[in-house]
Structures are given as structure tokens and as C-alpha cells.
Amino acid sequence: MLLVLAMLVPAAAADVFWFGPGLPIQIVIASLSALLAESVMLALRREPLQPSLGDGSALVTAALLAFALPPLAPWWVAACGSAFAIVFAKHLFGGLGRNLFNPAMAGFALLLLTFPAEMSRWSMPIVVASHHLGFTDTLTTIFTGVPPVAWDAISSATPLDAVHSGLKTGATLQEVLARTSTAHSASIWSSLGILLGGLGLLGLRIIRWPSPVSMLAAVVVSAGLLNAIDPGTYPGVLFHLTSGATLLGAFFIACDPVTTAASHRGRLWFGAGVGLLTVVIRSWTAYPDGIAFAVLIMNLFVPLIDRLTVPRIYGHAR
Amino acid sequence: MEVTIATGRQRGVRLIGAAQRSAASAPSAASAPPQLALSLALPDGSSLVPVVRIGEYVRLGQVVAWSPDCEGTPLHASVSGQVSAIELRDAIGMSARMPAIVIDNDGRDERDPGLIPVADYTLRSAEELLARIEAGGIVGLGGAAFPTHLKLAPTPSTPVETLVINGVECEPGIQCDDMLMRYRAESMLFGAQVMLHIVGAGRCVIAIEADKPEAIAATRTAVKAAGDARLSVAIVPTYYPAGGERQLIEFLFGTQVPAGGLPRDVGVVCQNVGTAAAIATLIRTGEPLVSRLVTVTGLGVAFPRTLEVRLGTPLSHLIEECGGYTPDITRLIAGGMMMGVALPHDALAVAKTTHCVIAATAADLVPRGPAMPCIRCGDCAEACPSHLLPQELYRHAVEEDDAGLARFGITDCIECGCCDAVCPSQLPLVSVFGAARRQLQVNTVTTERRDLARQRFNAHTQRLAVEQAERQRRLKERRPAGRKDE
Amino acid sequence: MPPVVLLSGAAFVLALLGAWVMQRRSPGEQNDEQTLIDQVDALLPQTQCGQCTFTGCRPYATAMVRGEADINQCPPGGHATAARLARLLERPSKPVDPVFGDPLAPPLVAYILEELCIGCARCLPACPVDAILGAARFTHTVIAADCTGCKLCIAPCPVDCIEMRPVVHLAAPH
Ligand code: SF4
Ligand code: SF4
Ligand code: SF4
Ligand code: SF4
Numbered sequence A: 001m002l003l004v005l006a007m008l009v010p011a012a013a014a015d016v017f018w019f020g021p022g023l024p025i026q027i028v029i030a031s032l033s034a035l036l037a038e039s040v041m042l043a044l045r046r047e048p049l050q051p052s053l054g055d056g057s058a059l060v061t062a063a064l065l066a067f068a069l070p071p072l073a074p075w076w077v078a079a080c081g082s083a084f085a086i087v088f089a090k091h092l093f094g095g096l097g098r099n100l101f102n103p104a105m106a107g108f109a110l111l112l113l114t115f116p117a118e119m120s121r122w123s124m125p126i127v128v129a130s131h132h133l134g135f136t137d138t139l140t141t142i143f144t145g146v147p148p149v150a151w152d153a154i155s156s157a158t159p160l161d162a163v164h165s166g167l168k169t170g171a172t173l174q175e176v177l178a179r180t181s182t183a184h185s186a187s188i189w190s191s192l193g194i195l196l197g198g199l200g201l202l203g204l205r206i207i208r209w210p211s212p213v214s215m216l217a218a219v220v221v222s223a224g225l226l227n228a229i230d231p232g233t234y235p236g237v238l239f240h241l242t243s244g245a246t247l248l249g250a251f252f253i254a255c256d257p258v259t260t261a262a263s264h265r266g267r268l269w270f271g272a273g274v275g276l277l278t279v280v281i282r283s284w285t286a287y288p289d290g291i292a293f294a295v296l297i298m299n300l301f302v303p304l305i306d307r308l309t310v311p312r313i314y315g316h317a318r
Numbered sequence B: 001m002e003v004t005i006a007t008g009r010q011r012g013v014r015l016i017g018a019a020q021r022s023a024a025s026a027p028s029a030a031s032a033p034p035q036l037a038l039s040l041a042l043p044d045g046s047s048l049v050p051v052v053r054i055g056e057y058v059r060l061g062q063v064v065a066w067s068p069d070c071e072g073t074p075l076h077a078s079v080s081g082q083v084s085a086i087e088l089r090d091a092i093g094m095s096a097r098m099p100a101i102v103i104d105n106d107g108r109d110e111r112d113p114g115l116i117p118v119a120d121y122t123l124r125s126a127e128e129l130l131a132r133i134e135a136g137g138i139v140g141l142g143g144a145a146f147p148t149h150l151k152l153a154p155t156p157s158t159p160v161e162t163l164v165i166n167g168v169e170c171e172p173g174i175q176c177d178d179m180l181m182r183y184r185a186e187s188m189l190f191g192a193q194v195m196l197h198i199v200g201a202g203r204c205v206i207a208i209e210a211d212k213p214e215a216i217a218a219t220r221t222a223v224k225a226a227g228d229a230r231l232s233v234a235i236v237p238t239y240y241p242a243g244g245e246r247q248l249i250e251f252l253f254g255t256q257v258p259a260g261g262l263p264r265d266v267g268v269v270c271q272n273v274g275t276a277a278a279i280a281t282l283i284r285t286g287e288p289l290v291s292r293l294v295t296v297t298g299l300g301v302a303f304p305r306t307l308e309v310r311l312g313t314p315l316s317h318l319i320e321e322c323g324g325y326t327p328d329i330t331r332l333i334a335g336g337m338m339m340g341v342a343l344p345h346d347a348l349a350v351a352k353t354t355h356c357v358i359a360a361t362a363a364d365l366v367p368r369g370p371a372m373p374c375i376r377c378g379d380c381a382e383a384c385p386s387h388l389l390p391q392e393l394y395r396h397a398v399e400e401d402d403a404g405l406a407r408f409g410i411t412d413c414i415e416c417g418c419c420d421a422v423c424p425s426q427l428p429l430v431s432v433f434g435a436a437r438r439q440l441q442v443n444t445v446t447t448e449r450r451d452l453a454r455q456r457f458n459a460h461t462q463r464l465a466v467e468q469a470e471r472q473r474r475l476k477e478r479r480p481a482g483r484k485d486e
Numbered sequence C: 001m002p003p004v005v006l007l008s009g010a011a012f013v014l015a016l017l018g019a020w021v022m023q024r025r026s027p028g029e030q031n032d033e034q035t036l037i038d039q040v041d042a043l044l045p046q047t048q049c050g051q052c053t054f055t056g057c058r059p060y061a062t063a064m065v066r067g068e069a070d071i072n073q074c075p076p077g078g079h080a081t082a083a084r085l086a087r088l089l090e091r092p093s094k095p096v097d098p099v100f101g102d103p104l105a106p107p108l109v110a111y112i113l114e115e116l117c118i119g120c121a122r123c124l125p126a127c128p129v130d131a132i133l134g135a136a137r138f139t140h141t142v143i144a145a146d147c148t149g150c151k152l153c154i155a156p157c158p159v160d161c162i163e164m165r166p167v168v169h170l171a172a173p174h
């Protein structure tokens, strides 16, 4: 579990480079809240705090949630989301190993539905922002909710947001993409960081290949198909792969063992479902990114997938 | 010991740095102890019946116990001397004390005059040789102790094409098959040829693990010297449980033995290398199974080695032969690091199934942390050689859901311990599965008994009802007709 | 418009698939009274001893299903059976009430001391599972495999020649 956290470091570094020190602060807030929630829940369920608290699963949930938040979101956003993830998505389902839904994604979905405004104020990449927020400024912004300068000076849409809303205003995809190119290159760097960490996880055999491979394959195929049909409306494969939480989802979220299918074959189906739903949600619904909802929907199908993919036991006919 | 999931075609685990290998000198004969205890226990929990009396003088190779219902093969005296007791004693791997014949060794090793070799086995019929093998008390020496003559007996519906001589000792630490192949390959091949003659198979594959180069070289040389085109050597990758009969067949021939079936159903008979050598001794000298190779290993013993040991030798004597315990001995284990059983004390005696004794220290044992909840990581399923879903089995075992256990194939679990060894949550999977399987057996018997009792109760109730009705009817008939109007 | 159709279509297809799988895997559950009685009866030990105050296991099962008896009246089943009954019938779990008998008693089997038996045949109708073999004026004997250990044959015997013995097990392999 702690190795999973270590593998998030490259992506976090890229994020800090492009968007300032918001992310680490969010991770700390989310972690504290998660640990507190975990302790309270363990105490309420009369279970020993150690070893459950020390296994790091709450910290991983918190870190993944923090990655999905805007770096300058007010502190109570991360705290609420993280507590909800631990209390509702994890412990009310029976604790570690029994939760149906990915806790981090459940927390994120809740935040998206309850605090849409805070959840869409994404930071502008430092290189283009007219004002650069230092560590203290970032801290004040997160804890008071008021930035030292106007929000407009430091926030901008994510590439996915830009495409999503840009297309509605009648701009062509190419114009939108050109407008958001800096933000996109920032997100490419973050994605590379995630990719590095993900390959590390694969190399250390902490995660297995089926979920990420099938999820990315599903994204590539479905996005490629849409792009081929109508290149003016649907962005290309590379854009899908490098923007939003695609890679984070593939390597860190769809691979969460608890909430994915049990067998390799089941994980292939699970990953494919997540990939497909992500592209569907991005292309046709009110939400710019679809990872969270795609994962949550596929979580619902895990029991079904598990039933249908029981491996053939040695010596038994099909 | 370090455990990783085996990669490649086969399911299983790789075990690195487990109990140290015993010294690579030729296996020498352990001295015969002053007193031996031959356990009459059979693997299924029943026991053999003694045919000697207390005080009787027995000779080396004389039958001392047999199985009236042919569940097991006869047991022979492994020394000459006087039977001093027939009593209940602890036996390796048994939960209850089992009868044993205690013999005071007179040190003369006087042979039973009835032991005669077979001059030319090719002139004898399969039936005769099988009867010899049965009378020679030969059982599978790989650990299962299944009577060899039953395994070799011809079944017309399933002809045997291939004989597999299993030299894959996949459990780390055990080295008796390795030693046997290194130093007695010729004898093993002779035994294999006898078995080929019996089963009428066209080829014989001697399977050896890749990490035993000396054994491979010695066996290859012996095969060349034998000049028998039916014999060949196959090299099996090093992983656990490559030596499991079903896993070995899957690796060698790409076919799976059907569930509930036997290797015969796919035209294969598997025999351990030690069994082959024991058959060679029997045919060449007439001597039945009275000794076997035992590996004594682990950091808890001074000079680990593989010894030729008489059946019935107390483990304490064996340990002394190897220089005694070292101070940091923590546990005595019979069998390998994965499938072995911990022993309560060292007054237990070597039996036909005892291939290895590990005097383990803390460094030999895999440390076990507290069990955490299952995180459904699937590592166990990836390691399971039976292609089961241990995480599901575990869930149903905890919930005591017999139907669920059966659905996920608890009866197909070979209790190899791979799942247990790789589980990051340190769940005690094998022991839970073993207990669940035994409980399931008990429950099945109970259910049968209950169903029977229910049927009999219903029949009883019905019969009483019929009898009652009959009585009423008769009572009515006996009444005078006129009284009806009153 | 097309996305809406597509998504709801997909949802519909998936729902149908789910329903089909569920139906295929779990045969339709009929929860009528008889089925429930069968399920309850299956949990009972079938000793037919009457300690529960009913004339046998099935009558007790019927009474429980109809709410006329509690789940803690069967001593031969022990606490484990009481717990399973509570789970199946969704009632509060409680240990077996010792008023009905000793829930920890080991399993027994009846044995007739044949040299004492006078062949009166009074034990025959008492045995709920017809496990006693005999006829008037002949020595009787118990078929041990069929005897449930209910002790109902003890009382009728005029010469007290029936005794209960512990069930013998083979030593189990480790
Ligand atoms: S012990 Fe059973 S379930 Fe576990 S790996 Fe071995 S066969 Fe599979
Ligand atoms: S290896 Fe252990 S934690 Fe992982 S799925 Fe299997 S039982 Fe669960
Ligand atoms: S007490 Fe139990 S075993 Fe005896 S009749 Fe009643 S339900 Fe059956
Ligand atoms: S023989 Fe006696 S104890 Fe056994 S079932 Fe019949 S009545 Fe009951």
C-alpha cells in the first residue's frame, strides 16, 4: 500500500511543477480526514485500530481523491470527500475488502454532485497564469476560500472542460484544442508521471496487467472510432489518453483489487467496461470527465462479472 | 523463505531460500536402533492387523502385520529380534494414537529364509509380479503411500501408454529422490523396466526438476547404459507443486486428469523414483520394503544429510545420527516446508511415508503476521494449481456455506498451500480449507444419516397410521349391525 | 437525442442480461409454508427424540414455521442448530434451553444386552425409526447404523436390558 503512494510521487511532482503546491496540501488534508474517519469507524465497530490503521489503505484512498480535486479547492471539500469515502463507501459496506464501490471515486462523485462550483475551479498552469501563488498564498486560499487575486487570474478550464463547453459555444474542436494547449501539455506531463508510477506498480507486481490494459484498449478503440466518424466533434485517441484521469484511472483506480473482478478474465471485462463508459460519458453527458462514474457503474457489475467468469477448475470439463 | 507466484505456463509458486539443502554426500545407511516401533496406521485412519505375538522372534523381512480387507500392503520386520510390545503409540500425521509393533533389535539382521529373488522378471506374468509387489509391502514412497500393486494393476478399459517416474521433489528441503537418482539411478531404471513390463506401456518418462543437474546427469548416463529406447528423461521447471501427480501430467502432456478420475484415464501411470528403486531391490534380492531414504535437514540439526533408514526407527535416533540438535531448534516437521506436519515430540517412528524430517529454526520458518481481511487481490487464484478461487472458498468457508464451498470446488483443492504462501493478508487459507473439507465430509455423512432417519421416521409414522386404521376397521366390523341405529 | 437512446438502450440490455443471469443461476424461490418447513426440517438433527415436546422433528419444524414454538427447543441439535434456525427464520438467536435437555450430550447409540432380552417386543413400536430388529419371543437387537440415539426404547423395556453407548469413531487422519 505504501508502495502505491510512492508510485504517485512522479505524477505529484509534475502536478506541483505545473500547478503549484496545492496538491500536496490537499493530500495532507484528505489523509488527516481519512485517518480520523477510519479511527472513528474502527472504534465504533469495536475493531482494533492497529493493524487496520497502519495498512495504508485509507491513505491511498485519500491520496487518490486528492489527485482528483482542483488544487485550490477549499479544505472542507477534501475533508468531506475523504470522510465520506471512508465512512460510507468503505466502512458501511463492512470495511476493508468488502466495499462494493471504490471509496476514492465514491467520495469524488459525492463532491462533484454537492459542490459543483468548487469542483470546477481548476488552477491555471503557472506558466500562463498572470499571478503566481506561493506556498503561503496557496495555504491561505485553501483555508479561507478566498484567493489573494481574482479567481479569473489563476483558474482556467481543464482541457476536458474546455472541449466540453467549447463545443457547445459553436467553436470547432481544433479551435478549442488550440486554446487549451498549455493546460493540455500540463496534463500530458502529469499523465507521463502517472504512467511512470503505473509501470512501476506493474513491474513490482503490485497490480496485474488485465485491468489497465483492457481499459486503455477500450478507450483507444472507442475514442478512435468516434474520432474516425466525426473528427470535428470527437477528440482523438491521444487527447483522451492524456487528459483527465484516464491514466490515473487505468493504473491506480481500476486496479484497486477490492472493487474489481476476481479473475484475470473478469478484470479484462471490468477494465473494458470502465474504458468504454469513460468515453461515452465524456462524449455525450453533462460531465467533462467520466472516470469516476465509469468506475462506480462498473463496480456495480463486479458481482455479475465474477459469477460469469469463474475459472475452469483443474480436471473439470467446461 | 521467499515466495513469489510462478510465472509461465503452470500455476504455482517459486520458493527461494527455504530449508537448507542437506549435504551432497552419497546417502549412507543409518545404524539400526536398539528398539524400533513399526506403526500399523494406514493413511485413511484405519490400521493393519498384527500377525505376530508379543515375545515372538521375528526375522528381517518377515511379515508382522497385514490388511485383511486389502486396504494396505503387509508390513515387514525391518530388523531381527523379539517383539517386545504391541501397543498404542503416537504416529506421524495421525490425530489419535495408533497400534504399533515394538521390536527389540538383536543386531544380527537375520534374514527371513522365505525371501527369494526373481531371476528373470521378463519370464513372469504381470499378475505374478503384482502379487510379489503386494507381498513386498511396496507403496508409493513419494508421500501418499498408495499401494503400488493397485496403481499398476491392469484395467482393460484404460490401457497405459506412458509410465512416468516422478523425480520432481518440488518441496524445498527434501532431497531423498535427488540423492536416489544421483547414486542409484541404475536401480531406479531397473524398477522402471519391471513396471513397464507389468503395465505394458510403450514408454517411460523420468521427470526431474531443472535445479537438480547432478541427478539429471546421473540419470542420463544410466539411461544410456541401459540402452533401452523406451526410457527418456524430461526436465521440469522448478516451481511448487510441479511434483504433484496431476500438475506433472499437465506439464508433461498438456492434458488434465479428469476430476474424480485417475491418471490412467489419460493413459498415464505415475510412480515415485523411490518406489521404482524399492521394486528393483525386491526383484533382485527378494527383500521387501524395510527401509527408505529420509532427508534430515533444517538449521536445527548439526549435520543435515540423507540417510537410508530402517522403518520404525525413532526420529530421535535419526537426529542423533545427524549430530544432534543445534541450540536454536524451534520445531520438528515431518515432510516438506509446504505440506509437512509439525510434530509434538521426537519419539515418533519413521514410516513408509516419511521422506523428510525438518528440524526447523526460526530462520527456516516463514514468519506469519496477523491475518488481515481479504482485499480480493487475486494473488491466491493466480497461484492456485487447481485453478480455484481461494478467496471465494475462504469467504464461503468462513460463512460455513457448504453449497458455496462445493460450487467453488473445495473437493478439488489439493491443500498445496500455494494460496496461503502468497496471500498478502496472511490469511490461513490452507488450514481453513482443510478444516472446511473435513467438515463438509462430516456434514455429508450427517445429511445422509438424517435423510435416512427422516425416511424411516415417515415410514414408521405411516405404518402406525395404517395399523391404527386397520384396528378401527376391525373394531367396527365386530360390532353387531343393529347397534348402529342407537 | 442519439446518446440518450444509446445509453438507455445499453442500460436496458444490461438489465435484461442481469435478470437473465440471476434467473438462470438461482431457481425461482417459492416461499410457501411447505418449502419453509422443508428447509427448517433439513436443519433439524432427525433424532426424532421428542425432547422438543413435539412427536418428531417435522412436527416441531411445522410448529416453528407457524410461530407456535421457539427455535431453542432441540437439544440434540445443540446451540449451532439453534443459531441456524434463528438465521433461517429471522428470529433472535438464543442458546438451547436446558429445560428441554442437555445440548452438549455426546451422540449415543442404543445397545440391547441380548442375554437379558426376554423378547417381549415392547421396544419395537417405540422406536421412531424402526431401528430395532426382532419378533415376539425372540431376542431383539438394534441396527446401530439406523439408531438415532433417541432413547425412546429405554422406558418400555420391562427388564432394562437396553443401554445407551457412545458412538465409536475411527481415528481420523491428521
Ligand atoms: S491449497 Fe487448495 S486453494 Fe490453495 S492453492 Fe492449493 S489447491 Fe489452490
Ligand atoms: S491472496 Fe489473500 S488477500 Fe488476496 S485475494 Fe487471495 S485471500 Fe484475498
Ligand atoms: S428435540 Fe430435536 S431431534 Fe428431538 S424430535 Fe425434537 S427436533 Fe427432533
Ligand atoms: S433403537 Fe432406541 S435409541 Fe435407537 S433410535 Fe430406536 S428407539 Fe431410539
Ligand code: SF4
Binding pocket: C112, C116, C117, C118, C119, C120, C121, C122, C123, C124, C134, C139, C140, C156, C157, C158, C159, C160, C161, C162
Ligand atoms: S423391550 Fe427389552 S426385553 Fe423386550 S424385546 Fe425389547 S429389549 Fe428385549
